[in-house]
Amino acid sequence: MAIASVYTLLFFTSITPITHLTKITTTTSETNINNPTKLVFRLTYKDSVSSPYYNPNDSTADQANHVLLRSIARFDYLQKMLKQPSSDDDIHVSHLVPSPEDGVFLVNFSIGEPPVQQLTVMDTGSSLTWVKCLPCTSSFSLQSSQIFDPSKSSTYANLTCSDCNNCDIYGQCTYKKEYLGSTSSEGIYAREQLTFGTSDEGTIKVPDVIFGCSHSIPNFPNGYERSNGVLGLSSGSFSLLPRFSNKFSYCVGNLRDPDYNFNQLVLGDKADIEGDSTPINIINGFYYINLEDSGTDHTWLAKNGYEALSNEVQKVVNRVLKRRKDNPWMLCFDGIMSRDLTGFPVVTFHFSQGADLVLDIDSMFIQTSDEEFCMAVLPGNYYGDDYESFSAIGMMAQQNYNVGYDLKSMQLFFQRIDCSIL
Ligand SMILES: *[C@@H]1O[C@H](CO)[C@@H](O)[C@H](O)[C@H]1NC(C)=O
Ligand SMILES: *[C@@H]1O[C@H](CO)[C@@H](O)[C@H](O)[C@H]1NC(C)=O
Ligand SMILES: *[C@@H]1O[C@H](CO)[C@@H](O)[C@H](O)[C@H]1NC(C)=O
Secondary structure: OEEOOOOEEOOOOOOOOOHHHOOOOOOOOOOOOOOOOOEEEEEEEOOOOOOOOOOOOOOHHHHHHHHHHHHHHHHHHHHHHHOOOOOOOOOOEEEEEOOHHHOOEEEEEEEOOOOEEEEEEEEOOOOOOEEEEOOOOOOOOOOOOOOEOHHHOOOOEEOOHHHOOOEOOOOOEEEEEEEOOOEEEEEEEEEEEEEEEEOOOOEEEEEEEEEEEEEEOOOOOOOHHHOOEEEEOOOOOOOOHHHHOOEEEEEEOOOOOOOOOOOEEEEOOOOOOOOEEEEEEEEOOEEEEOOOOOOOOOEEEOHHHHHHHHHHHHHHHOOOOOEEOOOOOOOEEEOOHHHHOOOOOOEEEEOHHHOEEEEOHHHHEEEEEOOEEEEOEEEHHHHOHHHOOOEEOOOHHHOOEEEEEEOOOOEEEEEEOOHHHO
16 A cells, blocks of 8 residues: 655745844853754653643543544644745734644743743744743633743843834834634744753753744633643744754654653754655745644545545455444544454555655554544545645654654655654
8 A cells, every 4th residue: 555745734934044133132151052962852742641731531532532623623724824825924923823732742941041941832833932921911820831931031132123024113023923713822022042951861051042922822722821832843034943953853652652751852963864855845935845744643645645545444444344434534443453453554655755654553543432443544635625635644644753854955854763762
């Protein structure tokens, strides 16, 4: 079973150089970011025990439903982005970005001096890193998040009008992000020192990183207050990637094991850029590659690819298992994956220049209740045939892979690996 070259949205902003933003405005001593130690973050999967979103009372069906709703929301967002090709973070009001609620992974880092710990949502689909700042006009709960107070930090600096195109009457560089569901996050661009953990249990302080200080944020339902903001890993005007050699990598293990503790993100020169590679493309100002998006759990396949795959799967499975029709647009069966799918062949996605992504059972299917499982690959024409050529490789398909992004060579690398040995 094989699907030839599927095109996928990855990033959507341009890679405008940010030379006008590289002035150092604070007196912090320069830290060598190209230090030989690795900048490593533990990635916390939303549904794992160490996530503040974890609910031990969720049944298998509840969990599968969260995952599906998250994937549909993300897919909806990707579709809307495709329809708005002019998006760039340099524009005063950037276009729709996904609700941070839709992200799949959480990342911890610290901001300011003294450093304040922030739990953020990792997003490869947006370039601005932002955190909630005091004073704040939202009434979110303060209990589980430490809100950053710029007035208490010795390393904080506002951007000035010469740094941006969208300066307000107070001389501040403002931004506004509109979220799906007509809410928004508003604030100002600022610079701060970020503190990251390293592979040798130390920390690295990186001064003067531009970020969004959000003084007005929406009250999302479903516990938005459990995270402090977004770590944007896309390439754009206010992206932090140029400060980190334009490289990062992440490794993702078994997402269905709530105790799995080895998912990780590496930023900078020491990112794990190894394995087979495939080019990253820019089309209509959007980054496209032949692979993945970190914001969806499920994989979405273009109509033709989906039909070919789904027919093959049915040929193999239909002989033994009964297809369920309650959700006709999904491929679901009566059964238990660990019992009924032994011997199921692996599915390989081929990408240009010979890179392969091999999906085993746990990357292809999800147990949706005690007696039903579904294929975790969904049809891209779910929203109608306008979108029939759209594909996005989700995080489930990337399980047991290290994925390296090298924006200097415009290549994406993937390597099948046990994340615990990295
Ligand atoms: C983030 O860091 C804080 C402080 O070290 C820690 O208590 C918390 O468990 C971390 N959260 C996650 C999800 O890693
Ligand atoms: C889980 O269920 C227990 C018992 O019904 C309840 O006390 C607890 O608050 C629930 N936990 C969550 C996170 O909903
Ligand atoms: C940043 O701007 C705000 C609002 O104008 C101001 O209150 C604050 O003092 C400024 N901070 C610094 C460090 O200049």
